[in-house]
Amino acid sequence: MGSVRSANKKSLLAGTAMFEARGKGGEIHQRAGAKSAALTTGEGTRISDNQNTLRAAPRGASLISDMVFLDKLSHFDRERIPERVVHARGAVAKGYFQCTHSLAKYTTARVLSVKGQKTPVIARLSTVAGGRGSADTVRDTRGFAVKFYTDQGNWDLVGNNIPVFFIQDAMKFPDLVHAVKQEPDRGFPSAASAHDTFWDFVSLMPETMHHLLWVMSDRGIPRSLRTMEGFGVHTYRLVNAKGESHFVKFHWRPQAGLQCLIWDEAVKIAGADPDFHRRDLWECIDGGSEVRYDLFVQTLTQKQADALPFDVLDPTKLIPEEDFPLQPVGTMVLNENPSNFFAENEQLAFSPMHIVPGIDFSNDPLLQGRLFSYNDTQMHRLGGPNFAQLEVNRPRCPVANFQRDGFAQHAKHAGRVAYEPNLLDPSGPREAADGLMYAPHPGADTESGPAGRVRAESFADHFTQARQFFKSQTALQQSHIVAALAFELSKVQATEIRQRVLAQLGNVDSDLAARVAKGLGLKAAPPPAPAAKTPRSVAPSAALQTESKDALQAGGRAVAILIDTNTDAKQLNSLKAKLSAAGVKVKLIAPSVHGIKLHDGTEAAVDGQLDGNPSCLFDAVALVLAADAAKALAKNACAVDFVRDAFGHLKAIAASQGAETLLTVAGVATDTHIVNATDAKSFVALVASRAWAREPKVRPQL
Ligand code: HDD
16 A cells, blocks of 8 residues: 655654654644654654554454554553542642741641741642542532641641541441442442432431531532632641640631532533533633642640540541631642643542651541551552652652562662661661651550440530531521532432431421421421430531631632623723733633624634533623624523523622613622623622622522
8 A cells, every 4th residue: 555644754753844744544743843752662662653553464454463552552451540439539739838837836847837948738629429530519528638748758638628527437438438429239320419328328327417517508519629628627636846745636728718609500510611620720820820728726735625525536526716716837839730630640649647757646536547548548549559659649858768669669779688677787777766756646545445346425426516517607508508408308219318317407406407398398307316415505606607708809710701793892801901900810701702793893802602601600790792782692591591690699790781681581680799891890899709698589598
């Protein structure tokens, strides 16, 4: 067969292509003038043809001696590693943590006590239940894991965006995860807790109620990974130079404020852009912005811990901020995107076991179980014990020990000595005795008593803090919790499970149980289930609220401006300029991406087509439309939904005079968040906030 290659053959192998390079099937390989490296096999042998397998004849069988093909395919066949059994889907970003307030009084960990010191970090923010390809905006707890590459070793703070956990003992974790994941016979639903097995499990497990209320609140559907809080969850220990120990809880607070989605919005985003959170974080950093979270701690002595009405070792409890205020420690700045998703996300391996001198564990039975699970799972996912040598996991301080060999060993350890103690290699690594080494704090082992599969009596109150969380919310937030519970339970097919959940909710709050029952169309909730310990009534806490923590900055927000033929260019440009000046990301949306002629005759540079860019993807929208165009759009379901949803999702809407017809057809009524498109100043002030007062007008309040 004659070759149709039109390029200088030599130039295809390496170097500069003289002509446009084409293959035997007309494939274009290279632009003329482009410089490239030679394509090789995994072993470095140069390849002349990457399109055609080696055939016995032009129409004959493929030959097993085609080493180029075998090399390529056998590698491809092994490209995937097992996804994480939980938290499979996540986004990473890199940057640094800077200590601003020394905790030297409490800890020898330099990362927390050397004021001004910058420590490189990588953060992975994830969902829990869904698989690697699932949508970002599902209702779920979010993982908040940070690896600090400290000068004393890697410290992993592997937490969540919710300060408490579902269960008290690690023994239950596989059951919890099996219950929430896809049901094993049918393989659905994906990334959703709204199904029988999850609610069956939690209805039998009263300790889950506290976490459940948090995840059924708007916290379960964050607006952005940039606007969620993070928590270390467990009580850890800090140990100072005198060997004194304090209990500690870790808290991350986003500088962008806390903001969540509205359920209907979250559902629609999941369809319109399943990568919504990942894209948001990436685009923010790619655009040159930094994402910042402040780190705080709560510290308490053993005596203070002993005086609490609950157990600090119980991970279903938080420590009230009113009693133990947050103390600032420093700021994490994320300013770099990964350059390779596999290398820096899939291969990133966290473990709560990774601590540094000055930080220690507590006897929390959930934490103790985690100390085993994470490294065990890394061995499975990353194929052996050398995962710490992968670039993303590698400590940035010296590592010296006698661990040797194993799968994927990258180091070439020289010398005959691979044991300790030894005298044959006097310069080899030795135990440290300089006060800078990790030595477990004896506090961890002061408990004694008969061993057994037991739960401490101090873990028995499952409802007091859940009740306090519910009581601390505003009326709107409470109704969102009720609506979320009613929605999830409506998806449960076994009515008996609904009844059992309602009976547990009755222990949290009788009004809550009654409202959820009503939302399900039931006449009343069943009587509360027997409780291991009668819950107490405690005062509401402002720190537990969601709405009040919104920082409401316009910077970093996204606004869509809907335009069409004859849009007033002057009005459009002025609005765009004012939004951009406030740091808002502006996208021009139109029925088509080409051919939109503005009033002044110029063609608009449209960023996105209307039917691919519903308003749920933006924080606020503007309609800069001529009257005729608005009339035509009023007959376009996409345009009407665009406006109706912006209104229903409580967003600010700026509209030109001409947009009137569209507003009317979409059912938009005037309120604080509906402004004229000429009033850019008011619009900018509103883009980050929700029109909460509109809520009762657009959704029934349960
Ligand atoms: Fe876990 C991953 C957070 C309880 C076992 N967990 C994982 C990740 C986060 C958490 C953020 C993802 C890390 C990453 O981005 O790679 N997990 C938590 C929190 C918990 C918790 C805050 C309770 C306070 N986890 C928990 C228990 C167990 C596990 C009780 C088992 C006994 N978790 C795992 C795991 C994972 C994991 C199976 C899966 C992938 C991985 O570790 O690296 O080992």
